[in-house]
Amino acid sequence: MKDYDIIVVGGGHAGIEAASASARQGFSTLMITQSLDAIGRLSCNPAIGGLAKGNLVREIDALGGEMGHLIDISQIQFRMLNKSRGPAVQAPRAQADKFTYSRNAKELMEHTKNLELFMDTVVDFLVEKGKVIGVVTERGWKISSRAVVLTTGTFMEGRIFIGEYDAPCGRLGEMAAQGLGKALREKGFDVGRMKTGTPARVAASSLDYDEMEIQPGDEEIVPFSFMTDEVTRPQRNCYITYTNEETHKIIRENMHRSPLYGGKIVGKGPRYCPSIEDKVVRFPDRERHQIFVEPEGINTEEMYLNGLSSSLPEEVQRKFMRTLPGLRHCEIMRPAYAVEYDYLNPQDLLPSLESKHLENLFIAGQTNGTSGYEEAAAQGLMAGLNAGLKLRGEAPLILSRTEAYIGVLIDDLVTKGTKEPYRMFTSRAEYRLSLRHDNADQRLTRKAYEKGACDKERLEKLEEKLKAMDCVKELVKSYKERGKNGLALLKEPEITMDYISSHVAKLNDYPRYIRNEVELDIKYSGYLKRQEIEVDRFLKNESILIPDDFDYDALEGLSAESREKLKNIRPHSVGQAQRISGVRVSDIALLMIGVKSARKAKESENGSPE
Amino acid sequence: MEAYTTDEPIYALATAFAPSALSVVRTSGDNCIQMISKIFSSKKRLLEAKSKTLVHGYLQTLDGERIDEVVLSVYRKGQGYTGEEAVEISAHGSLSGLKRIFRALEDVGFRKAKRGEFTFRAFMHGRMDLTQAEAVEEIISSKSELSQAKALDRLEGRLRNRLEEYREKLLYILSSLEVQLDYAEDEIPEEWIFPEEEVDEIITGLERLLSSYDASSLYRDGAKIVLAGSTNAGKSSLFNLLMKENRAIVSSIPGTTRDYIEAWSDIRGIPIRLYDTAGLRESADEVESEGIKRSERLIEEADLILYLVDPIERKLPKEKRENMIILYSKSDIEKGEGLSISSQSGEGIEELFDEIEAFLTKGGRKLDDIVIDSERQRVELASTLETLRTVRALRRDTSVDVYALYFQSALEGIGAITGEVTNEELLDTLFSKFCVGK
C-alpha cells in the first residue's frame, strides 16, 4: 500500500496545477514544498497573462485549472493587449497583488479535497525496476506513491547573483533545493543550467510620479476564468519612464562587475527578456529603453521596475536607477538579482510529460527549461492530469498544435528542446487565428470533462454559452439591410455588432462577451476557412503514426545524425519527426516509407486484407 | 509503397543507347567496387583506388574474356552522385559491347536500375533537394539541348537560390508582423505599414517564374506542329525538308500519305513534334477517311498549324485559326503572296523558321531565365502567387493577425516548392515519378 497516489514536488505555479489536477481526479495527493508560505509566489513580475500567455491562462481554466480563478480574485489592474492588432492575438493581462495571489493560492490548496500539504525538501527519488515509487526528503522522510510530478522551478541547485555576491537560493532569501540535482545527474538525467533575472523593488513613497506617464487599466474587465461572472477588485495605475544616456553610461562603466560578463554564470538566459546590461550592450544605438513601474500590491510600498532586471552590484543599481525620471530619489527595498538553476532536458519527455528515463515520473514547469508562470502552470496541469490518466490506465491527453497554445508549448519542448528559457509567443503557434483566448472553452472544456479533469458545472457553463451564442446569431440573422441579413452584413468591415445591436434591441439582453465572440466568429470565418487548408496539410503528417517499437536501426539509408535524433526523441508521428531540428527532408521521406511498410507487414501478418 | 532498400547494387547506362564513340555506365551500391573488381583486369589497383580517381584497364567476363578497354571513375561511400559507393565505367560505345558489359555486371550481382533510381538514391542520401531531383528527371526526359541546359542549371540549384531569395524577403516581412503580434502596443507602438513595393517585387518575380512553366513545357514536351493543306499541296516534301531526312513517302498521287506521320526535330533550339497529315478532303476510302478524322483531331491539339497552299490551286483553309501560318509551297514553280517556300530549293526556309520561332516564343515563352518545369512546382507556385495577390488586395485597415496568416501561408508555399516542407503527397508524387514502389 502506498502512502499516496501522486506526490507533487514543489508548490509553485506548476505544482499548484499538478496537485489540484491530480486531486480533482480523486487521487490522494501530497504536495511537498520547501515553504508553505511561498505557495503560488510570483517570483518576478506582479502580473499574470499577456500576449500568448493570456491565452494559456484561459486554456488552463478551460481544462479545469486554477490560475484563471486565482488571478480574478487577486488582480489590481486589467488590460486587454493588442486590441488594435487583431482579435486573434489580443490577450488579457492583469497586474496582481502578489501577496493576495499567494495567500489565495495557499488557501485554495488547503481546501482542495484529496490534497495534503507538507513542508520539506525532496532530495532524491525512490526507484524500483525503472519506476519511481516515492521520494526521499531532506529531513529523512521516505514517502511512497504511485506517481510523482516534479516542479522545482528555479530552486534545484539554485544560486543567486548580485554583483560579486552569490548565495545558494532559488529566490532572494529562500534556500535552494540542494541535493536533488546531484541525485538526478547520478541517475543519468540530462541536467543543464539556465539563468534568469529579476529587477529591483523600490519604495512607492520615494518615487516622483509627476515625472512619469500614467498607465491606467481598461474600464472593461474580462474575467480570466470562464466560471467568473464578474471581477470586482480595486484597480491601480502603473507608470512608464525611460532610461537615458546617463543610465547607459553608468552601466557600461560597471559592466565588468556583472557576474554574467565575468563568466561566473554559465547558464543560458532568455534573449527576449534581457537584463538592462544586455540591452545596453546589444543595442548600443538605442537612446532609451522603456521601463514600466508596477505596484506589487494594493497596500504594499514595493514597486516593481519592469525592464530593469540586472545582476550588477547594489550600489551600481542604485546609481543607474536614480538617473531615470521618476526614480531620481528612489530607495531600493529588494535589489535586482540573477538566478541560475538546474533544468532537465525536455526532449527526454514523452508528450504526456512523463519521463522516458523513469516511468511514472512527470516533470513540469521551469524544470523543463521554460520561464513564466503561465507556461509553468500549463505544464503542471497537463502533468498532473496525465499522471492521473496513467494510474487509471487511460491514454494521456495530448493537445495538438492546432487546438491549443498548450499543445504548441509541449510539442515544442519535447520535440525541439530548448537552449534558453522558453517563453510562449503567438508566433510559435501556426494556427493562432483559431486559438483565441475567448474560445478556449469551446476548444478544450469538453475534452477535459471526458477525461475527468473538470466538473460538470464547467461543461454546463459552456453549453449555456453556446446556446446564448446561437440565440445571438439568430437575432443577428433576423436583421435585414440592403437585401442582406445580419450575418452577411457583419462580414463587412464597417458593420459592427454594436451597430446591429442598435437596431435589434433584444441583442442587448446578452452579455457583451457573448456578442463579441459571435462577432469575431463571423468576421473571421473567411480567414478561418483559409487556415483550415493549412491545418489539413499539417494534420496529414500528424496522422502517420510511428509505432512505439519502430526500429530506426533497421531503416536503411538514414543519416547517422537523423538516426541518432529520431532514436532519442522517438516521435509519435511523422509530423512530429519533421519538426525535430536537423532531421533531413530525405530522411523524413525514408521514414514515411519505412513506417508504411512496417504497417503493411503487420497487416499481412495479421492476415487482414490490403 | 514498397520498402525500398537504397544500397542494393544497381547499374544503368548514363548515355544514350545508340552507337557512339563513348558510353558511360553507372553503378552504385554497397560493395560495388569489390564486385566490379571480379570482372576487371587490374583488380588490385581498383580495390586500392582512392575516391574520385580513375583506373584504366579492361572489363572482362567472369571467364576472363576481354570485353572492352575502359576507364573506371571510383567513388567511395559519401562521395559520388548517389552518396553511395559507386563506379562509373567509360567504355567504347558499340551496342554489342554494351550488352556484354551489362551481362557481365549482372553476372557479378548488379541489377538494372529502375528509371530515376539513381536520382532517388541521391535524394535519399541528402545529396540533392527536390528541385534538383526534379531537374535530373528533366534531363533524362528532355528533348532538346537548351532544355537540358536549363535543367542542369537547376541541378546547380539556381531555382532554389532564386526561391530562397523570395523566401527571405517574405520571412523579413513576416517577422516585422510577428514582432507586432509578440509584443504589446505599449512596448512597440509603431504601426505596421504594408510593404507594397517589396510585395509587388515578389509577385512580379513569381509571375515570371510561373510563366516560365509554359516556356519550359514547350522546351520539354516540344511544340506540336501540324502540316495541313489540301492533298498535293506539298506537305510531305516540306516535312522531309524539315526533318532533313526521307521518312515520309513523297508522291503526287492524292492520298498517298494515308495517316499521319510524326517526327521529332528542332527549330532554333525549340524541340518540335512535326505531324504530316493526310490531305484534307472527303474520301470514300475507309482507311483514308479514318486517317482524315485523326488528322482533324491532331489539328485541334496543335500548337501551330502550317497550312500549305498550292500556289496554282490556291485552296485557302475554310477557317483561319489564330495558331495557323499560311504558307505557299512550290515557290520555284509559282510565287504565292505572303510566306512562300520551295521544298526543292530550300528557298524561304529561314523566313519560315523566323515565323515559327516568333510564334512559339511569343508572350515570354522563351527560355532565357530560370524556369520551373514540374507540374507540382507550378501548382505550388500558382497558389503562393494567389495568396500574395489576395493579401496585396486586402484593405489597409485589416488587422495584422490576418496579414500574418497570408504571409505565413505564402512562405509555406515556397517551402513546398523546394521541398523543405515535405508532405506525403509530395513524396508520393516524387516516388511515383521515380518508379519506386508498386
Ligand SMILES: Cc1cc2nc3c(=O)[nH]c(=O)nc-3n(C[C@H](O)[C@H](O)[C@H](O)COP(=O)(O)OP(=O)(O)OC[C@H]3O[C@@H](n4cnc5c(N)ncnc54)[C@H](O)[C@@H]3O)c2cc1C
Ligand atoms: C529571479 C527570477 C527571475 C525571473 N524572471 C522571470 C522573467 O523574467 N520572466 C518570466 O516569465 N519568468 C520569470 N521568472 C520565472 C517565474 O517565476 C517562473 O517561471 C515560475 O514561477 C515557474 O513556476 P514553477 O512552478 O515551475 O516554479 P517556482 O515558481 O519556482 O516554484 C517552485 C517551487 O517548488 C519548490 N521546490 C523546488 N524544489 C523543491 C524540492 N526539491 N522539494 C520541495 N520543494 C521544492 C520551491 O520552493 C518553490 O516553491 C523568474 C523567477 C525568478 C526567481
